[in-house]
Amino acid sequence: MKIIIVGATQVGIELAEYLVGAGHAITLVDSEHSALSQIADRLDLRVVQGEASWPSVLRKAGAENTELLVATTPNDEYNIAVCSVASSLFAVPRKIARIRSPEYLTEAQSLFNEHAIPIDHIISPEHITAGAVLDLLELSGTTAVGSFANKRVVIASAVCTRGGRLLGFPLENLCQADPKARVLALYRNHELVSDFKKEMLAEGDEVFFCAERSRVMSFLSSIVPLETGAKNITIAGGSHTADELARTLSARYRVKLIEPDPQRAARIFPRMMQYSSLELFCADPCDKEFMIEEHLDKSDRFIAASPNDEINIISSLMLKRLNNIKSIAVIRRSSLHDLSTSERDGQGADTVVSPREAVISALLSDIRQEGVLKMRLFRSGLSEGIELMVQGGRFSSRVVGRRIADLTLPPGVVLGMVLRDNKLLACTDDLKFEDGDRVIAYLHDHKQMRRLVALFKPRAFWIPRGRVWS
Secondary structure, eight states: OEEEEEOOSHHHHHHHHHHHHTTOEEEEEESOHHHHHHHHHHSSSEEEESOTTSHHHHHHTTGGGOSEEEEOOSOHHHHHHHHHHHHHHHOOSEEEEEOOOHHHHTTHHHHBSTTSBOOSEEEOHHHHHHHHHHHHHHTBTBSEEEEETTTTEEEEEEEOOTTOTTTTSBHHHHHHHOTTOEEEEEEETTEEOSSOTTSBOOTTOEEEEEEEGGGHHHHHTTTSOOOOOOOEEEEEOSSHHHHHHHHHHTTTSEEEEEEOOHHHHHHHHHHHTTSTTEEEEESOTTOHHHHHHTTGGGOSEEEEOOSOHHHHHHHHHHHHHHHOOEEEEEOOOGGGHHHHBSTTTSOSBSEEEOHHHHHHHHHHHHHOOTTEEEEEEEGGGTEEEEEEEOOSOTTTOSSBTOBGGGSOOOTTEEEEEEEETTEEEEOOTTOBBOTTOEEEEEESSGGGHHHHHHHHSOOTTOOOTTOOOO
C-alpha cells in the first residue's frame, strides 16, 4: 500500500518504521529538514520537505497515487487542512487525522464525514489513553490489556505476585485451569521463556494470556491475589486525559481530581462540578502534606495522568511509600518506563500506560492492512496482539481445513482464540480453521507480522464469496 505520513513526530516516525517493516511504500512529509534527514538514513522510505497543506508539496509526495494519508502533527487545524487538500485536489481514498481538541471531538460525527470535512478516521490521543487506563481499572491486576473481537476477547498480561494460587506450580497447571483461556507467553527478567509449560511460576514472572473478557478475573486469581473493588480514586490532572478520566469514572467511583494550574482549574471547574461524585482540588500532586491533609493517601487507586512524566513518577512513588496505594501512571517517554514501575523494587507505579503505544496501535488498526482487523502493541512495541480474518477455501487458503498443529507458524507466534459464528473457541492443536473465522494471535516479535499475514492470506486466484461476475 502507498501511504503518506504527515509529521515527523514521535508517533509519525514510529508508525512509519512499523509500516516500512510490514512492506508498505511510505512517504514521510515534514517542514523540518533535520528531522527528515536522520530518518531517511535509518529507514527505507521517501522523505519530502515542505508544508503538507500546500498542493505542490502533496503533489511531490505522490498524493495522486496514494491510497492512504495519515496526518500525525500536534496541530489539529493543520491536520484538517492537509486531509481537506488531499481529498479535494488528489482524491486520496482514505484519510486519518490526529485530533486532540474537545471542541472538534464533541462535534466529530457532524464535522468529519464525506459531506463535511473529508476525514475517514480521527485519532484522539487523550481519548485512547483514557480508554487504556479504564481497561486496566476494570481488569484490576493486569499490567497491559488489548481488546479484540468487538471487545469480547482480551490479550492481557499480569505479573505474578505473592498470594497467587498457582505460584510455585508448573505453568501447565495454569494452562489447564481454564480450558477457554490460553497462556501465550512467559517472560522472566524481561526475557521470553521458550518452553514455558514445565516452568514453575515464580514471583515477578510476567504472563501473557488470551481469554474472554468475562473470564479474565477468574483466570487472574491464579497468579495474583484479587483485591476488593475500588471506591475512591484520586487523579493527578492537568491534561485532557485526566479530565476525561475524571468525568467517566465519576459515574462509578468517588473521584478527586488534582489540578496544579490555578488558571486551568478555574476554567474546568464549571464543567467538573456537574458531576456530584467528583471533587476538584487546585494543588501540587507531589505535595505530601496536602495529600495527607485531604486524606488522599487513603484512596483505593491513584492515577497519575498529568502531562509531565516526572510528576507522574514522583507522585506514584510518594503514594506507594505513604500507604502502598495501587497506581497507574501515564508515561510518555519509553526510556522512563523501567524507572516508573514497581515490578523490581516494589516502589513506583504498579502499571504504566504508554500513550505512544496506544495511539500507534489505534492507527495501525484503522489502517486495516490486508486481512488484519485489529492490532495492539505490547512491551514498548516489541510484541503485538493481532486479529486476522480467515478467507478462502481448502484450495485457495493455506490454513482452511488444516489442523493448527499442522501449520508452520512464524517463530514466537501463538494462536489464542477464534471467533466463529459468534462463538469463541480456544486454539487447540486439533482445531481446523474455516472461512470467516476471526483469529486472535500473539507475536513475541512484531516483525513476524508480515509472515503471519502472508500465511493467512488467500492465494492470488481466490474469488471472495458472493462475488458476481457480469
